[in-house]
Amino acid sequence: MEFAEVLAAMAQKVANQREAIHTEEATKNAFVMPFISNVLGYDVFDPLEVVPEFTADVGIKKGEKIDYAIVRDGEVQMLIETKKSTEALTIENASQLFRYFAVTNARVAVLTNGQVYQFYTDLDAPNRMDDKPFLVLDLLDIDETLIAELRKLTKDSFDLESVINAAGELKYIGQIKRVLATQFREPEDEWTRFFISRVYDGVITQRVRDQFTPLVTKATKQFLNDQANERLKTALGGASYASVEPAPGETVSSQPAAEDDLNRDTEIETTLEELEGYQIIKAIACSEVKPQRVAQRDSKSYFAVILDDNNRKPLARLHFNGKSKKYLGLFDEDKNETRHELASLDEIYGFAEDIRAAVRRYA
Template identity: 75%
Template sequence: MDFEDRLNALATKVRNQAAAIGTEEATKNAFIMPFISTILGYDVFDPLEVVPEFTADVGIKKGEKVDYAIMRDGEVQILIECKASTGVPKIEHASQLFRYFSTTNARIAALTNGVIWQFYTDLDAPNRMDAKPFLVLDLLDIDETLIPEVQKMSKDSFDLDSIISAAEELKYVGVIKREIAGQFREPSDEWIKFFTTRVYDGAFTKNVREQFTSLVTKASRQFLTESVNDRLKTALGAGVTVAPTETPDVTSEPVAEDDLNRDTEIETTLEELEGYQIVKAIACGEIKPQRVTQRDAKSYFAVLLDDNNRKPIARLHFNSRQKYLGLLDENKTETRYPLASLDEIYQHAEAIREAVVRYR
């Protein structure tokens, strides 16, 4: 397996087991040690590479410990502080990291609950750990643009200079992306005023703000919807024969709006929406389009008939590098077919129609 495949395999394990992990020690054994060994490539049983319960005297705090220290050539390179997977890692949990960061040679520190990994360095002041991470890796929602940066911290590819040089851009790009996502979900007064003053010549009064709050929110959602639909038009460009009186409804607005309000642990991707619309277009040869619905989950994206999970039309397994189309037979036994591109879904049109006919 290459680096990305190993990361996705661990992410699958986290999705499947997170609900059963209740303590910090269980989190270490199930998620954190496998990340150190499988993803970063360090031998967790070799004290020359990984030191558990790393101790150093720091001022008046004698004998305080950091959960793991990753060593290279006898020097501490990465400090890791762990919390149980049931809680969200917060900066107030990192007091040991702050103290140890200034007394060791470490330039990288990680705070993690095994699911979310927050990586820190010293961009703001030398030898003093920043208050904000430069990289946040969520194994339940992996940002593919971060994978090469995480790989730089692995044993085989460790490149401290490259990590530090990219850290500032990563730090601010990540924060900006999260801020933009938050504004699309719930626009702030500043966001509303920003757009209002560019399209409205009058004074920005209380009444104007109230009026434009709904307008900016609506415009933001329509912008996302149109972006998704542009991708859908491309995906549906190959065409599919449907009943002449039943034109498939390819609008993604309900799906896109639902995704904006969805729990952030489950992120519906553009590719999943495109795949859903392809399956829906095929199914519309047999039934009305409004009967085809979708439900996203952590492990797969389900396309259902009548919003009934007992009537699965198809499953889209798009959470790893290799994407699969899952089709179920009359006994609900699933067969997964690898997809090199979304257009290959059309090759399974007959099986998709058979599934619809079986339930209708």
């Protein structure tokens, strides 16, 4: 299984089980140990590779333990501290990592709650763990640009020097991307003022800021959508996309899936929500087949997810064109579609077994 597929499978496990995990020990057993074993490739039952409850006395602090130490060639290379899956990660959670980092040979420290993994090193001062991570991996929102760097920390491809050399750039690029994401969602006053000053010649009063704040939010979202559509048009050979009439909203069941009705004409708009839904379905299907076999096609009335780029192998449909309600269409053995209303994209994970069953029928 390819590294990206292993990550996708781990992400699916977290998505399926996270709500059932309520303690730190359960987080270790369900998520962190499988991550160390399946993703990083270390034998969690070999004390020469993974030392649980690692102890290194620090000054007057005696008998303190770190959850896991990753060992290579007899030297501690990574330290991992775990918090329960329902707990948000903060720098205050990392006090033990700070102390242990200074008294071991480890150059990488990891703080995790099983879903988010924050990787730290000592860029700011030698042998002192930085306050901010150089790499943040969220298994439920994987940044594909980080996969190659994460792979350098695996047992088979371990390249600590390369990781440290790239850490500075990764650290600041990651922080900038997270700032941008925050501003796109909820623009701060300083961000809004920046754009107002570029397009408005008058005095920027509170009334003007109030007027422009929703406009800045709307413009940034439209810009992202335009960029996604442009990339999609390039991938499909330059097709043109425009607005689309919404599909009927209130439907529980529909006729059997047509095998030749995915009309790829020009009046189609593929939205970010449809692409996000596609990525969720693809991650679920990766437990059964390789990810490159899971394809997508957009049409006027729905966004289709299919196997092997074959209309005769529908896995799901995303009916997201309605103004208020969104539906996930799933198929039975006779290719009859049943629509399920979604309050959020995360609810797609609740139909994971139905999606896998559809994959198995064709695979």
